[in-house]
Amino acid sequence: MTRRNSCDHCPGSHSGERPCLASATAKARSWLLIEHPGPWPVRIEDLTDPAPIAEAVRAARAAGVRPQLIRRPGRRRGVPPVQVYAGYSSGDEVWLEGRELADPAELAGLDLRALAAGRRPGFGEPVGEPVLLVCTHGKRNACCARTGAPLARHLASRFGAFVWETTHVGGDRYAANLVCLPHALYYGDLGPEEATAAVEAYLNGEVRLERLRGRAGQPEPVQAAEHFLRAHCSIFDVDGVTVESVTGTSPYEAVARARGNRYRLIIESAVQADPCGSECSEKLGTYFVRDITLLNTAALV
Template identity: 65%
Template structure:
């Protein structure tokens, strides 16, 4: 819980069959891709390389996805995903990266109606991601088809196998096949599953925790039904959260975590504990 990538609001996923080195910054890619990744990261866009499970095709052609997840009280229409298959990497020059970073649809590709399901299999970064992620990606692709891609590091190696559901930026971790299938099926019907849910990308960690505790208390699972409107303070943090017409004040305490799996798993160690959750009103309930 509360361990999804905080800075990942805008996303850019580019097909590359690999091999993937430990750090993607050192990857040998065509100049148009390298320039796009460099410019995108300067703007705060989360960049991922993706590939199909099993026999890998050479690129180009290559698939590129751009998307944005609504955060910090933003309206739901800022959640979107576009996809396009490029015949030449130079076509990336048409992508409005500044618009993407600010949440504006660039019109670079066609709207993607279904989800993009990214399973981290970046074994050079952490062996657990290949050992647990690769077979999970194969199983999910067998069930859910072209929505599923292997991807580079998403953060939180100690939670492998990791799954990111775009465009909403939902992170799930410590997944086996049954838990992953349950999470994907819930996402396809517009819901979250609290079991193994790490949080929602783009939100500060205390806000992710506040959303989780409100869902746990209320039983409200709709992806769009719970929204963190504000976050203030510094342990305890105070979050104002709306959920299906209800308004909550949530007080969250920070707790420093310890590394359970050695020095290679140094990310996402902190935890957030519920201090108080208060229902303020039900005035808009029918």
């Protein structure tokens, strides 16, 4: 495994050794990606120029849609035209629409209420190819620029126009971060080899468990249950596991379905002591599976 240098303030990070299981952002289900080469403010809701993009970002947040500013790795084109993607990543029916805007003021015509509800707004053409986002938001966290920018260039050299740099995706401590849309699969603590393998798996309709943070839009215990059942059953198809329910607090009881079978999982949460080294005060949570039991239909009645 390729090893990366750690951040100066977080001695143990970016080594491939820190737990990133079940750490994808739990709230993002609807997405609005807007091309903007920068500069990017610390928080994109503080963007002021261009005004139409700034207004679209704030309107999206108010509607419950996750906005991301995107740009091409390396040499960047001036805008307009502005590439825009709208997408939904929850459940089995995921989708992306894309469109180039001659004038960013056209963003005002996007039906954000429909997008937030998971309905195609018809703002652009259906996109059949993945969109791969690498966080390079240096003003938000220096590690994202230092580890993310080289990773974005590497992936662009392999996967071309699928790859975009993006603003904060959540979980700076896991930089370099990759998000694979439309399924919103999060990977963290990536070097070139791990990222390439993750993208190749996604292009084949699969997930790769190594460095998988989880799927956005799901509560963390749900992400953990899906991960553990995939590992237990060696199921890597993107839609191969469905978590039907999670109840209780740690230990959680989850019921999940895979290959026509149902399973009960007992999962506990824990806090990692000194996850980044003794100089880091931040404590990170992680999950452990205590039991996986195959259930039959009668047992669920």
